[in-house]
Amino acid sequence: MAHPSGAPAKQLARAAGLPLATTYHLLRTLAHEGYVTKLPDGCWVLGDRLEGLYARGRAQVTLSRVRPVLVSLRDELGVAVYFAVLREGEISLVDVVDGPRERRVDLWVGFNEAAHATAVGKCLLGQLDEDGRREYLARHPLLDLTPYTITDRGALDRGLAGRDGLSLDREEYALGTACVAVPVTDGSGGLVGALAVSCRTERLPRVRSEGRRLQEAAERLSRLAALS
Incomplete structure (x- = not known):
């Protein structure tokens, strides 16, 4: 992952070259499946279903x-x-x-x-x-x-x-x-x-x-x- 400490949706959209609306849709889908999680500070990080950080x-x-x-x-x-x-x-x-x-x-x-x-x-x-x-x-x-x-x-x-x-x-x-x-x-x-x-x-x-x-x-x- 390019942002090991997490990143906000806007930053992820820019990095992926995707419209912000599309990025939000993908993040919500991944969050529903447990692959990503949104933290209280607004950053998105890997979820519990993916490999642990250590x-x-x-x-x-x-x-x-x-x-x-x-x-x-x-x-x-x-x-x-x-x-x-x-x-x-x-x-x-x-x-x-x-x-x-x-x-x-x-x-x-x-x-x-x-x-x-x-x-x-x-x-x-x-x-x-x-x-x-x-x-x-x-x-x-x-x-x-x-x-x-x-x-x-x-x-x-x-x-x-x-x-x-x-x-x-x-x-x-x-x-x-x-x-x-x-x-x-x-x-x-x-x-x-x-x-x-x-x-x-x-x-x-x-x-x-x-x-x-x-x-x-x-x-x-x-x-x-x-x-x-």
Whole structure:
């Protein structure tokens, strides 16, 4: 799908070269059959009858189920929200939502090349065993992205998660930006995922203090995966 995070009908009509009325008719037909779903923000995404956005073991979750959880967390905390998973040994960003107050981080370096410098990446690395982590980092060197980026393997291992269970990035990926992440699992080892939020660095203490809300949202995603 050319628009993995969904797209409004007008954008899909332009991309397909179809009249808007025809596009709406096709979307309604596909929605009736369960192949697409219209989200509250007006975007159309793949429905539950099509392939899940990620799969490891038997766990699958579609964007139509993920997006409402992310939107709710964004509205509660006023931050940009991200959901990513490990798929075939690489980090895949499933969805991201933001708003006028806190825009999403400009991903000038991909998550796989910057796992050591992002809360999302640290959270996912922390869910791997030692062999899995060593293999991943052998393929993705610890690039120096900002003056605060951790490039020492031992220091990285010690800082994958704090005592409160939160993985943090304090300007390690981009100056002026901080991120917080928590794990998302399906309860049976079939899913390795991370739910994260980003904010301006000065807001980090307040956002971190709301860690329980982030964990509750992660638990909602975990339940969706367990039921898939």
